Amino acid sequence: MTRQGWLITAVALGCAIGALTGVKKPVGDILFVSVIVLYLAVAYSLGGAKRQVDAKVRESDADDDHSLEDGVARVTVPPEIYGSQTPREIANAIVTRSGNFSTAPQDEVTSDSVIVVEHLTKQFGQRVAFEDVSFHVRRGEVFGFLGPNGAGKTTTVRTLSTLVTPTSGSAEVAGIPLDGGHDIEIRQRIAVMTEVPGLYLRLSVTENLVFFAGLYSYRDAQPRIDRALEAVNLSSRANDLCGSLSKGLRQRVGLARALLSDPEIVFLDEPTAGLDPVASLEVQNLINALRAKGVTVFLTTHRLDEAEKLCDRVAILNTTLRTVGRIDDLRQRMFHKSILVTTVDPLPDPDRLFSAIDDVASWTKDVTGGYVLVVSDVRVAAPAITRALVAGGADVLSLAEGHHSLEEVYLELVGAAGQGGEQ
Amino acid sequence: MNQSWIRIRAVMRKEFREYRRNRFIIYTMGTLPLIFTALPVISLFSISSATPPSVVRTQVGITLLLLLVIPVVLPATIAAYSVIGERDQGTLEPLLTTPISREEFLLGKSLAATIPTVGVAYVFFLVLVVAIRLGASSVVAHAVWQPSWFLAELLFAPLLAAWSVWVGTAISARSSDVRVAQQLGTLASLPALVLPLLMSLQVFKPTATVAVVIAVGLAVIDVAAWRVVSKMFDRERLITGASAVTMRAEAGT
Numbered sequence: 288m289t290r291q292g293w294l295i296t297a298v299a300l301g302c303a304i305g306a307l308t309g310v311k312k313p314v315g316d317i318l319f320v321s322v323i324v325l326y327l328a329v330a331y332s333l334g335g336a337k338r339q340v341d342a343k344v345r346e347s348d349a350d351d352d353h354s355l356e357d358g359v360a361r362v363t364v365p366p367e368i369y370g371s372q373t374p375r376e377i378a379n380a381i382v383t384r385s386g387n388f389s390t391a392p393q394d395e396v397t398s399d400s401v402i403v404v405e406h407l408t409k410q411f412g413q414r415v416a417f418e419d420v421s422f423h424v425r426r427g428e429v430f431g432f433l434g435p436n437g438a439g440k441t442t443t444v445r446t447l448s449t450l451v452t453p454t455s456g457s458a459e460v461a462g463i464p465l466d467g468g469h470d471i472e473i474r475q476r477i478a479v480m481t482e483v484p485g486l487y488l489r490l491s492v493t494e495n496l497v498f499f500a501g502l503y504s505y506r507d508a509q510p511r512i513d514r515a516l517e518a519v520n521l522s523s524r525a526n527d528l529c530g531s532l533s534k535g536l537r538q539r540v541g542l543a544r545a546l547l548s549d550p551e552i553v554f555l556d557e558p559t560a561g562l563d564p565v566a567s568l569e570v571q572n573l574i575n576a577l578r579a580k581g582v583t584v585f586l587t588t589h590r591l592d593e594a595e596k597l598c599d600r601v602a603i604l605n606t607t608l609r610t611v612g613r614i615d616d617l618r619q620r621m622f623h624k625s626i627l628v629t630t631v632d633p634l635p636d637p638d639r640l641f642s643a644i645d646d647v648a649s650w651t652k653d654v655t656g657g658y659v660l661v662v663s664d665v666r667v668a669a670p671a672i673t674r675a676l677v678a679g680g681a682d683v684l685s686l687a688e689g690h691h692s693l694e695e696v697y698l699e700l701v702g703a704a705g706q707g708g709e710q
Numbered sequence: 711m712n713q714s715w716i717r718i719r720a721v722m723r724k725e726f727r728e729y730r731r732n733r734f735i736i737y738t739m740g741t742l743p744l745i746f747t748a749l750p751v752i753s754l755f756s757i758s759s760a761t762p763p764s765v766v767r768t769q770v771g772i773t774l775l776l777l778l779v780i781p782v783v784l785p786a787t788i789a790a791y792s793v794i795g796e797r798d799q800g801t802l803e804p805l806l807t808t809p810i811s812r813e814e815f816l817l818g819k820s821l822a823a824t825i826p827t828v829g830v831a832y833v834f835f836l837v838l839v840v841a842i843r844l845g846a847s848s849v850v851a852h853a854v855w856q857p858s859w860f861l862a863e864l865l866f867a868p869l870l871a872a873w874s875v876w877v878g879t880a881i882s883a884r885s886s887d888v889r890v891a892q893q894l895g896t897l898a899s900l901p902a903l904v905l906p907l908l909m910s911l912q913v914f915k916p917t918a919t920v921a922v923v924i925a926v927g928l929a930v931i932d933v934a935a936w937r938v939v940s941k942m943f944d945r946e947r948l949i950t951g952a953s954a955v956t957m958r959a960e961a962g963t
Contacts, residue, residue, distance in 0.1 A: 411950065442950070448807045451946050471809045479807040485800040487724065489731035494724075501720020502808040544804065 399426040401552055401583050402447065407456035409442055416442040419456070420608045424552075424585060429578050431598030432587040435701055438605045440587040441482075444554050447585070448479045461551045475503070478550035482557040484541030488530030492521060492540050495529055496547060503548045515543040519573060535566030542573055552583045559593060571597055595693040609700040617696045623648075624665050625689030626672060629657040631682035640679050644671050659689065713817065717810045721818025722825075729826070739784060739826065743834045746776045751841055754854075759847045770853040771910035777838065777863065778906035781831040781871035782899050785823040789878025790895025792819040793948065794888050803949055812943040817936065820875045824868060831867040861921045866905065869928035874899035876935035883943050886951075 402424035409416040417439030424430040434440050445451040447460050449470040458465040461476040486495050493512060500508030516522045519539040524532065529540060538558065545553050555574070559567040567590075574597050577584050588594055594601055595614060602611040610617060633656065634640060641650040641660060646668035648661045662668035665688050676683050729735045750773035757766060796802040805815070842854050878895035885891035905924065914920060 445803075445949060449945075450803065450806055450949050471811060474807060474809045477807070479804065481800070481803050483800040485802075485804040487728065487801060488799070489728055490724070494727055498720055498724040499804075499808060501723070502717050502805070502810045504714050504716045504809070506716065541804075 397423075397425065400424065401426045401461055402430075402585065403459040404447070405457045407443075407446065407458055408454045409439070409446055409451060410454045415439075415606055417604060418607050420604065421456075422602050422608060422611045424583060425599075426551075426583055427578065427581045428599040429574060429584040429586055429597050431594040431601035432585060432604065433589075433591065433594055433601055433697060434587075434604035436589075440604055441556055443604065444479065444556055444585065444587060448477060448554055449473050475548070476550060477552045477554065478545035478548055479554040480541045480545045480556065480558055482560055484537045484544075486529040486537055486540055486544075489528065491526050491528050492516070492532075492543075493525045495540060496544060499544050500547055505547075508547075511547055511549075512543075515546045518546055518576070519543045520569070535562050535569075538562060538566065538570065542570065546577075550582065552585060553577060554585045554587075556587050557589065558586070559588070559590060567593070591692070591694045591697055601693070603697055603700050605701050610696075614693050614696070617693075618691050623661050624663070626660045626662055626665060626669060627653070627657055627685070627687050627689050628660060628672065628676065629655075629684040629686075630676070631684055634658070634679070634681055640675055640681075641672075644668070644675050646671055713811070713814050717814045718818040718821070721810070721815060722822045725819065725822030726826075729822075735788070739830055742784060743780045743830050746780055747834045747838050750776055751838060754842055754846050754850050757847055757850050759849050761847075761849060763849070763853075766849050766853050767912070768910075770850065770859075771912060773838070773854075774859060774863070775903075775906045775910035777831065777835050778866055778870060779903060780834065781827050781867040782874045782902050783896065784830065785827040785871050785875045786878045786896045786899040787892045788823040788827075789820065789875040790882045790885075790891040791888060792823065792879055793882040793943070794885050794891045795882075797948055798888050806945050806949065812945070813936070813940045816879060816940055816943060820872065820879060820936070823875045823878075824871045827871045828868045831863075831871070835863050835867075858915070858917050858921060861918055862909065865921055865925035866928070869925055869932060870902050870905070872932040873902045873928065873935065876932065876939050877902075880935075880939045880942055883939065883948070 400423040402422075404423065405421050407420045408418045410418075420439075420443065432440050432443065442451060446453050447458060447465065449460075449465065452467065453465070460473045463469045463473050463476070465473065487498070490498070493516075496512045496515065497508060500511060505511060512525075513522070516525055519542050521536065521539050521543060524536065529537060532540065542558070545555075558574070559570050562570065571593065574584055574586065578599075586594070586598060598614070600611065600613050601617070603609040637650065637652070637658060641647050641658070646662050646664065648663065650658055650660045653659050660668070660672065669686060669688075673683070673686060676686075750769075754769060754773060757769060793802070796805060839854055839860075843851050846854075877898045878891075881894045881898060882891045885894065905928075908914060
């Protein structure tokens, strides 16, 4: 119990003892003791709530520590392909906004922006959930929101969906300012699917949807419910109790619920978490179908392959926003172009061979025995490299453009954040 | 303030469906009133016509006290589960992202707890008075069949139930554990029993005027409780465990 809780309880007990010894009339006793009991109950209840806050904050702090450590430890990109500026330097430049890279060209607010976030910050006491976050989301795009555990992704979604009040900054959702005075209007235009679908397990699929349709004040909701169930391919399970459904099917019911109100924006918080590959694919197909219908999807996920497959643009958050933009643009900004060369036998004098090619800026040997050549233009460099290798008598197995996954971009940015945090 | 009755009804219907699917709720709703009605009926049936009127009045007073315990105690645990239970099963967050206001949500929840409780209380009151009319001595029947007692039951049962529900809901909205909330909810609803207790102890007689005045007072308290509990319903605290106001103050902004 908190200090205030002990104090309130001690005062209440003192009053109770005083009353029992001082008051003689039975009715007066009963009244007084009843009031004290009520007082104690409320005092204890408030103490309990305070304990819960402390526990949650501690839990979140623990998550943050773990994620940063994890992010630093898992950086695996070979340093030889970085060129003159390493990805870590580039990432730090983005993080500190003082280097050669800027997020501004990719993130200008346009007339079709349905989410506009400006310097948004949320603090829980002294703990920062996210800080100075600015980005926008265009109508009809799938916007990926990535970051490690405890980065503030879910809190951002909760803030934009009016569940959590921002500490500072401003935002607009569906063209409505997020100022506390228009919360219901915003909630009429959005739908949120939380990581846990949050279904009433004793009710059937249809009964769950009828309830939520009622919360949107739809009088005759059945056509909407039928459409939503059809969209998630669940019409045949409409009368099944949600408690009897598998996790994947419950996730689909959650999606059907999100579609009920024909929202402008759908927030999906880890929609494929814990799903098997087939179920994940179904969810991904649904997200693509939403995009085709012009619905804006705000997708938070840990699954970088999923983000790479689905998202038009991504933002990477680790308390502060690390970057935002199209994945291809991020790759180009993060990594220099490279060509991977594999030969049957090691080259006798690779340095002489590669140094003679104008388009090759530098080269290095990779762990598999191949060669990684940093180039300025792949289309110019590849024929020149091929000619030089043939002229040098090398037996070439393969020659391919170096490809950097979103995972590499992500790990560099999150790793840079970890390093920045330590500094 | 504009409340949407469609949304309030949606919450109520959902609650009623959940009650029906969980038979233990129905069984416990029936068992307690059965005990609270059967015991006084047996006691009143044993009173003979020769018993002094003061003894009869005391026995009848205790009986009506027990009948008014039903609407106080019965909804307390249900109300105490109402908010924290939603949070516990992960349904609160999706629900709060819909256009429902906190007043509508709480009103729907409280009506869903109050209506069946009052129904049960009325049914058992009716059973008791009819049984007494048919089987008890004329002295007892005369003492029970007073318009003021009927009026008191009619007015006080819903108003006491509503009070109990709001206390339980307030605890539910601020508590961190379902079990603690349910225990506290029952405990904190007990002070409402002071009113029937004073009546049964003959501190005041429930004449029609007194009953109406007290009922108006209780109604005002219930409406005020709805507003107070709505203010206590902090979406941010319920979802994250932290209050927006407190946190902003602590952050110094």
